[in-house]
Amino acid sequence: MAVIVGGAPQDPKSIEQYEEVLFVLEKELGLIKRKFVVNLKAASGAKLQEERRWYELGGYSQPIIDLVAAGDWAGLAALPAAGKDQTGLYLHLKWASDLSWFALQSVEPRPWEGGRYAAMTPVIVFTEGDAAEAARLFIG
DSSP states (O other): OOEEEEOOEEETTEEEEEOOHHHIIIIISOOEEEETTTEEEETTSOOEEEEEEEOOTTTOHHHHHHHHHHTOHHHHHHSOOOSTTOSSOEEEEEEETTOSEEEEEEEEEEGGGTTEEEEOSOEEEEETHHHHHHHHHHHO
């Protein structure tokens, strides 16, 4: 698969907090363009699509991190998801409607840090024909 990994850890001493997916797609990779403050589009002009795939907070943090590190995208897509808009760990999925790219990142809640969410993996971006395959795996 054609994969770009983007986003360095925010704190070099901690591999647990990576740059957020939108920052990486816009600032580092140039796949998203911003017009004014809130109008975002793919650099190709395609519409942006987004989904969050939620998981129970219990035991999925480490398996998700391990599957991303191993590049096991089918295994990651096969993990059983919880109901929509649950509170807990989620995969942030973002893609261009023309499927020129498809990105994902694992995000974890940190209630002990004031309720913020922390990116647990780097941003993984599938390009070219692999973006369509990733979309098929993750969103059907």
